[in-house]
Amino acid sequence: MTPTELETRNPKLETDLKEVATDIVGRAMKGGATAAECVVREGDEFSTLVRLGQVETLKESGSRAIGVRVFFGQRAASTYSSDFSRAGLDRMLSSALELAKITSEDPFGGIPPAEQLGQIAGDLDLYHEDVYSLPGPERIDYARRTEKAALDFDARIKNSEGGSFDAATGHKVLANSHGFVGEYSRSYCSVAAVPIAQTEDGGMQRDYWFSVARMLKKLDAPEKVGRIAAERTIRRLGARRVKTARVPVVFDPMVSTSILEHIFEGINGDSVYRGASFLAGKLGEKIAGDNLTVIDDGTIPGGFGTSPFDGEGIPTRRTVVIENGVLKSYLLNTYTAKKLGLQTTANASRGLAGTPGIGPGNYFLQPGQKSAKELIANIKEGLYVTEFLGQGVNLVTGDYSRGASGLWISNGELGYPVEEITVAGNLKDLFFNISEIASDLEFRGSVAAPTIRVDGLTVGGE
Secondary structure: OOOOOOOOOOHHHHHHHHHHHHHHHHHHHHOOOOEEEEEEEEEEEEEEEEEOOEEEEEEEEEEEEEEEEEEEOOEEEEEEEOOOOHHHHHHHHHHHHHHHOOOOOOOOOOOOOHHHOOOOOOOOOOOOHHHHOOOHHHHHHHHHHHHHHHHHHOOOEEEEEEEEEEEEEEEEEEEEOOOOEEEEEEEEEEEEEEEEEEOOOOOEEEOOEEEEEOOHHHOOOHHHHHHHHHHHHHOOOOOEOOOOEEOOEEEOHHHHHHHHHHHHHHHEHHHHHOOOOOOOOOOOOEOOOOOOOEEEEOOOOOOOOOOOEOOOOOEOOEEEEEEOOEEOOOEOOHHHHHHHOOOOOOOEEOOOOOOOEEOOOEEEEOOOOEOHHHHHHOOOEEEEEEEEEOOOEOOOOOEEEEEEEEEEEEOOEEEEEEEEEEEEEEHHHHOOOEEEEEOOOOOOOOEEOOOEEEOOOEEEOO
16 A cells, blocks of 8 residues: 655644644635645655665655635636745646636535534544664664565576555645545555466466555564465466366455456446446446445544544544445435435545545455365366456446466365456446355555355467
């Protein structure tokens, strides 16, 4: 996961950022705006990549930026800057005010009404200073240890794209002309390895593994990450193609999230109001099997998609998107909610400038009862997918065709590796054909899904 909001760890600067944001909003209103909002972000990050034991890249940086959006009735404009001098802020604000007078009118624009604004109280466990507790040499050593564990695992691992260690902290401030002022901090660290294995005849394969956490002490040991990366790489050696067949397809958790992402694209308010989604107009209808429940929850303490308020200053919440196969809700911001005659689900996501988009909170597929091993044990012949290549999804029609690689399932066991195959079907059918969902749900980002079995797909090979 890459943090989207970075923030300073200096309390004095945090206070200054709130003052800067509220001052910009106040000055926008004095300049004639009918509504205004300001976003300020500041943060720092560290990143290192060690390849074959040597430091290949080392980056340590800080960033600070501000953006303002102003309205003149139904006209709006936004600008942003990294120049926090008085002259720089003046230029940013005056540009926004001038642009807003000449833009086209949009009757659905505007900031949320004051009664909808607010934020979740209490500590959401999003920020831990210990991500920077290691001295620089020890951060590099984390990356080096991760790669070494992978290289030492098996003699067939002869190369590497590196071991890495990353850490970042960030802070976001949002203020608007309805009197809302909110702020929150986030932290993040990760360790990863990407080993390359080679057979005697020169065949090469690569895979990866990583661990990510809000705090350093919850990060997996570098040696564990390197070992798993090596195991995943070695099992791909000797991959072959298989004959075209219609068999059960099992999605590894690292790729089953792609199904959730396709659902997200389909229930995203932008796609829905534009009529660019096969799920448009399907609220209250059965779109999947009884075993499928999808939830978006931006309130889970410590979650990678958690925040006290969304990109417009509305308290985040838990939204049941699909319940027992029935489409219960789209995911919306204020603009798309107005377009569809609905209420926002507090999923506004925004950068420094432009209108807010839509993003997930902690968005996940509710797990089942079986272990992944038990799920696979019931399959005589099938495909276990560990990687998808390319896109090949038509959101309007639901047509689905993606390049894939993975392992062939024989008599309930993972067997030989396969590659250069395609998995094809239609999303409208696929959601109904998710026949089993495992219990191994684990968040490695804001989107998570367990192992799933899908029937009715065609595996295209020889």
